Amino acid sequence: MLSVPSVAIKLLKVVNMEYEVVIGLETHAELATITKLFCGCSTKFGAEPNTHVCPICLGMPGVLPVMSKKAFEYALKAAVALNCEINRFTNFDRKSYYYPDLPKNYQISQNYYNLGVDGYMNMSVNGSIKKVRIHNVHLEEEAGKLIHPEETGADYSLVDFNRAGVPLLEIVSYPDMRTVDEVESYMQTLRKILLYTEISDCKMQEGSLRFEASISLRKKGSEKLGNRVEIKNLNSMKSVIKAIEYEAIRQSELLDRGETIDRETRLWDEVGEKSQRMRSKEESQDYRYFPEPDLLPVMIDEKWLSEIKNSIPELPLDRKQRFVKTFNLSDYDAGVLIEEKVLADFFDECVKILDRPKAFCNWITNDLLREVKDRKLDINSLLIKPKQLASLVEIIEKGTISSTIAKEVFSEMVQTGNEPQKIIEGKGLAQISDEGLIESVIDKVIAGNPSVIEDYKKGKKNALAFLVGQVMKETKGKANPKMVNEMLIKKVGV
């Protein structure tokens, strides 16, 4: 994750304090359907160019689109999750522009009757809840991809239409954000909502989640919005923040010099960390929207809508609040748990089996995440199951193994998916609580370390820790440490 504070501080330093930065975001998310929006082609990422194509998504003469109901339902789910008003009558419109990656030279999108309008999303910013209004949510088709040859002086480009026709969700926010912290939270919260609802896989590196920002500046206290600049080609959340920062600085410098801001679209250059004008408002395209005659309007009735509403799981922010309230977790811990839906689900499963929320939270947020990170595991296909972690916690409480051994057992569980009991038995890791056995080891240690005993008797308290350590070493960590401690003190005497 990006270190937000450093950027914010930098921004505050460079932007003249008399301006307010007004930010809106446009989000594109590819839906996680198996097929494209208007044909049966696969949406799988990474195939050989032009292998997931058919006459329909290639826009060949005479072909017609047929809408995927699944994709529409995913989009509807997003609109509901973002608290939108749902248009009971929606349809598709053609958005016309010429670009070689757009097979029909129009994109089937929504303009006159968007699926969802006037929604909002709550998000947590520096510990408090902030609401950002959503202007609209609509469904459209993805374009293909241009491939520019690497050789210098090449006079051609290639087009890969595998992506053309993949269902794409567009979410347009109102310009309700004022700081990069808010923008960061907006992106993270929205991403989590899309992941929780399983609408999109949100892989920014594969382009399935993308953002465009619009930024304007105005004098603090002023009601009137300044001229807006849109920024495209933002390939990561980091780029979004950097581009906003850059743009805010650029605009403030222009305003400081008494110049005006042109309404324009700029392209972010990730390597050079600067933006360049793509087109001005005067050059902006006339998309000539009109209703798509090849598709029927979609009517959404109460029954369908309530089915969609019921299919929406508890959303991340609600879940976080529940974790804090019900289980007394810290805001931070709850935040780590909900960061990934699988982790939050894992936690919920665990506490259903055994009421030890704090213990589970520790195991998941510390040990499990470390194992995942160190061993580069896929969090979505973990071998360890909630029931097994619950067993482990029980075993620890019974005193069968020490907490040190428990970590070893846990690591084994994560790697193999084996039951903790089986691992403990298989490796003979059960704690030794047999007084006689421990005593014999203690006697051996005392006999072998006369000088340490002397030190201890002279008042060197940490000598005892050394002796305990020696006993544990002899028993390969299996001796009950509490018993070892007590018995040693008794034996050596003060």
Added chain:
Amino acid sequence: MRLSGYTALQIREKLLSREIQASDLVGQLFKWIKDIEPNIHAFITTCEKEALEKTVEIDKKIINRQKVGLLAGIPIAVKDNICTKNLTTTCASKILHNFIPPYDAFVVKRLKEEDAIIIGKTNLDEFAMGSSTENSGYKITRNPWNHECVPGGSSGGSAAAVAADFSFLALGSDTGGSVRQPAALCGVVGIKPTYGRVSRYGLIAFGSSLDQIGTFSKDVKDAALLLQVIAGYDSYDSTSAQVPVPDYLQGIESGVKGLRIGIPKEYFAGGLNAEVSKAVKDALKLYENLGATVVDISLPHTEYAVAVYYIVANAEASSNLARYDGVKYGYRTGESRGIIDMYCRTRSEGFGNEVKRRIMLGNYALSSGYYDAYYLKASKVRNLIKSDFDAAFEKVDCIMCPTSPVPAFKIGERANNPLEMYLSDIYTIPANLAGIPGISIPCGFSKTGLPIGMQILAKHFEEKKILQIAYAFERETDFHLKKPALKGLTG
């Protein structure tokens, strides 16, 4: 040999009874085509070899008494804006001169399933934009009744092919009258079904909310036969209707006793040729004699139909034709500097003037600031025109009127006056705007011997009724039996 004496249904009998073989039939047909076609220019592509190969297969099936399709061995011509797998489909445009579809249109798939023999792809106005087939990027088709006249359009090639006995049946498409008007001008039967009755999958789009594939045939029963094959729901066309297809031939002879025929006064106003008017009025008298009643009705928004049509159709066309850009298939200019230049040159060189005119008009009507005044307004008026028909059909069972205000006009006569050309479709356009079905049947001849057509319109999905009404007239008349005198190269 000219196969003028038979209809498709009659030929079907002869094929099934093994009186003739499909291979002989198609062989003779191609001899006739080769002789006469140089004077008609009905086809852009013929496929004799493939057709003959197919007949061998069909003949074998018939001999072995295997089950054969409804159109087994019957030759059919297909308008060249309907996609045929592995067979060049040009839309009569230079921009698609080399386009070979890797798929069949739904209707072509149906023809093949029913064992029809596709003999070729017929000429049309480029992208079906026109009423004379003069706008083809390849050739001008001539009216078999008078080679100096147009066959009508845009399906002029299909209409001429049936009139000249090149084919028993043909498919066309009708966006504003492109089946009915050439059928009238060539003296054959043409149906435009209800919007949604026949799948548009594989029909190269012109005006998507208006386009409908239709039939050409020598008589009404053959029209019923062909419609039977192509009608029905298709999951590949979202606008295709899930309405059951009745048996169109069953009960076709049930007559018109008690039928109420509406005569829209707006259709018999100025601009209507006197001979056409008289022929249609004579036909109405015949219907009265057969037991029908004629009722005067009004379709008050008729005068706006042509204007509405040229906004809606062109707006849709401007978008539908955007894909022809030289990137993926079809024509691409030779030399260009960059992508924009490539687009401009490709489209400037690939499209003809009429197509360019309509793309510009369409883009204008959709552009920001004009959308409400043109496209949106036209859509509203379109609804009024629909309501006119709804109201009329409360009072009458069908509407009758001329198909075209004039018989076939001379080649070149209207070519330089687009507005006059647009008025050729004044009686046919409203049915497309309303989505209702219509048929054109021969109802007379002008003094100069040119055919005159009459149009019958009915409610949505009432093709069966239309066929019954049309047949009642055809049974009593012989206009459909008259044949143009055709002389070929061999005399």
